[in-house]
Amino acid sequence: MQLSSDKMIARKDDGIGWVIFNNPQKHNALTHDMRKALLEIFDAYDADDEVRVIVLKGAGEKAFVSGADISQFDEGDREAREDVSHRAWARYGQSPKPVIAMIHGYCLGGGLLVALNADLRIASEDAQLGVPAARLGIAYPYDGVRKLVDSVGPIKAKEILFTGQRYSGAQAASMGLVNEVVPLAELENRVRAIADVMRNNAPLSMRASKTLVDEICKSPEDRDMAACEAIALICANSEDLAEGKLAFKEKRRPVFKGR
Ligand code: COA
Numbered sequence: 001m002q003l004s005s006d007k008m009i010a011r012k013d014d015g016i017g018w019v020i021f022n023n024p025q026k027h028n029a030l031t032h033d034m035r036k037a038l039l040e041i042f043d044a045y046d047a048d049d050e051v052r053v054i055v056l057k058g059a060g061e062k063a064f065v066s067g068a069d070i071s072q073f074d075e076g077d078r079e080a081r082e083d084v085s086h087r088a089w090a091r092y093g094q095s096p097k098p099v100i101a102m103i104h105g106y107c108l109g110g111g112l113l114v115a116l117n118a119d120l121r122i123a124s125e126d127a128q129l130g131v132p133a134a135r136l137g138i139a140y141p142y143d144g145v146r147k148l149v150d151s152v153g154p155i156k157a158k159e160i161l162f163t164g165q166r167y168s169g170a171q172a173a174s175m176g177l178v179n180e181v182v183p184l185a186e187l188e189n190r191v192r193a194i195a196d197v198m199r200n201n202a203p204l205s206m207r208a209s210k211t212l213v214d215e216i217c218k219s220p221e222d223r224d225m226a227a228c229e230a231i232a233l234i235c236a237n238s239e240d241l242a243e244g245k246l247a248f249k250e251k252r253r254p255v256f257k258g259r
Contacts, residue, residue, distance in 0.1 A: 003044055008037035009059070010044070015199035016192070017041075017051035017097075024060030027106050029069040030114070032081055035088035042091045049258060052203060053195040054095060056118055057102040058111075064103040064127070065111030070136070085110075086141065093117045093214065096207040098198050102191045103127045104184055108166070113140070116147040119210060121177070122191050124184040127169040129177060135164045150217055152176050202240045203258035208232060 003010040009020035019041055021028040045051045058064040068085070075081070089110075092099045101107075101118035107129045115121050115129075123129070131148070133140050140148075140161070149157045152175045160167075169181035182190045198206060208231040215223045235241060240256045247254035 003037075003041050005033065005037045007031065008034045008041065010041040012048075012051060014196075015050065015052040016195050017045040017048070017054045019045075019054060019056045020059050021057070021065050022059040023069075024058075024062065026069060027063035027066035028058040028060070028111070029066045030110055031069045032072055032076070032084060035084050038088045039084075039091055042095055046095050046097065051097065052199040052258075054092070054097050054099045055102055055191055055195060056092070056099065056114065058105065061105065063106035063111070064101070065108075065114050066106045067109030067111045067132070086143075089113055089117055089141075089144065096210070097203070098206055098210065100191055100195060102187060103129070103169075103178065104187055108132060109136075109140075113144040113147070115178075116144065116151060120179050120194065122187065122194065123169040123172055123178040123181045124187040125169045125181055126184050127172065127178075127181070128166040129169075129172045130164060130166040131160050132164040133161060200253070200256070202235075202238075202244060202254070202256045204231070204235050204238050204240055208235050 007021075007023045009018070009022050011018040011020065019038065021030065021034065023029055023031065023034065042054075045054055072081070098120070099118040100120045100122060101115035103115055103121060103123040104127055107115055107123070107127055109131055112129055112131055131140065145157070145161070148160065152160070156175050167175070167177070169178065172178045173181040180190070211231045212228055215225070215228055239259050243256060244254045
C-alpha cells in the first residue's frame with residue numbers, strides 16, 4: 001500500500017512511524033487532502049506491529065504546522081470538510097500507540113490543535129506556538145479548546161485565545177503547553193531518545209495508560225469505563241506481563257511483543 005503522498009509523508013524507522021506534514025511553501029498548512037492522507041497513515045500504523053511509537057513532524061526548517069490552509073476555508077462543501085477535519089484531528093487521540101509531536105518553528109491554530117491531540121509534545125527553543133483565531137474571526141472547536149484548557153488551565157487558555165499571540169518554546173513549556181523544550185539542534189535526537197524508551201516498554205501497558213488518562217479527562221458522563229476495564233483485563237492476561245515478571249526475576253531486559 002502506498003501511504004505517502006507529496007504533502008503527507010509516512011516513513012517507518014526503528015519502531016517509529018513518522019508522519020511528516022510536507023507543505024513547506026505554506027509552512028505546512030494543512031489541506032483537506034493532507035487530512036485524508038493522515039487518516040490512512042494512522043490506520044496503517046495502528047495495524048502495524050513494527051510501529052511502536054508515532055512521531056508527527058513538519059518538513060523544512062520553518063514550521064511544524066501553520067494551521068489549516070486558510071485558502072481552502074471557502075472551498076467545496078463545508079460540512080464534508082469539517083467532518084474530515086474533525087476525524088483527522090481526533091484520529092491520533094484514538095490511536096492505541098503513543099503519539100509524540102516534534103515541534104519546531106510555527107505551530108499555530110489548527111497546528112497547535114494537532115500537537116495538543118498528541119500524547120507528548122517536545123518543542124525546540126525556536127518554536128512559536130499560538131492560536132490566532134481572534135485574528136481570523138474563527139471559533140475553535142469544543143474538543144480542541146478543551147484540550148487547550150486541560151493543558152494550560154482556563155486563565156492561560158483565555159490569554160492564548162484572546163490575544164492570538166505567539167509563545168516561544170520556553171514559554172510554552174513553562175505554562176504546560178509542551179512537555180519539554182530543547183535547542184533546535186537536539187530536537188530530533190531528544191525525540192528519538194524518548195521514542196526509544198517507549199519502543200522498548202510494554203505496548204499494552206502504555207495503551208492502558210493512554211486509555212485511562214484520556215477517559216479521566218472526559219466529562220464523567222462521557223467516560224467509557226468498560227474500555228478502561230477491558231484494557232486492564234487484556235494487560236492482566238497478556239504474554240507481556242508474564243515476560244515482564246520473568247525478565248525481572250532473571251534480571252534481564254524484557255522483550256515485549258504487544259500481546
Ligand atoms: N494557510 C494558508 N497559507 C498559509 C498559511 C495557512 N495557515 N500559513 C502560511 N501560509 C502561506 C502564506 O500565505 C505565504 O504564501 P505566499 O508565499 O503565497 O504569500 C506562505 O505560506 C509563506 O508565509 P508568510 O506569511 O510569507 O511567512 P512568514 O514567515 O512571514 O509568516 C506565519 C508565517 C505562519 C506567521 C504567517 O504565514 C501566518 O500568520 N499564517 C497564518 C497562520 C494562521 O492563522 N493559522 C491558523 C489557521 S487555523
